[in-house]
Amino acid sequence: MSTQSPAGAAQSTRGVIDAYLARLSERDLEGAVQLCVESVVWDAQSSPDxxxxxxxxxxxxxxxxxxxxxxxxxxxxxxxxxxxxxGEHGVIIGHLRDTVKATGNPLVTPFSAHVTVIDGQIVRYHLFEDTHALHRAMTER
Incomplete structure (x- = not known):
């Protein structure tokens, strides 16, 4: 349990989220991963495909x-x-566009991610996106 005040926790949460997004934009995956605790839970449910x-x-x-x-x-x-x-909860909202390499299909989806930050590190990340669009982009040829 964090001992920070709610205002301090929110500031820390925002700072960690900003750092995470900056590292992703720089393609610094190792740096992004290092913002997570060793026991982080990363939840990105979709399709078996x-x-x-x-x-x-x-x-x-x-x-x-x-x-x-x-x-x-x-x-x-x-x-x-x-x-x-x-507090220690943050939600990132946006949209993305990718191309599936195997099918050539576009993937266009809104997304959100619920990020929980405790003591300056990500402890949980839960991704939400259009899983139907993702399934179609991965499987339709």
């Missing part, structure tokens, strides 16, 4: 998520429109 789908734990699991995702998708646009923070 999506290789990076599922719950992973630990920094190695997060790195596996990103490595698998980048093996299958060519990123084209990742836009964050809102970040909402309350």
């Amino acid at each position: 999506v290789p990076w789908s599922g719950v992973r734990t630990g920094r190695d699991g997060v790195m596996e998520f990103f490595t698998t995702l980048h093996k299958h998708l060519k990123p084209e646009e990742f836009t964050v429109t809102h970040i909402v923070v309350e």
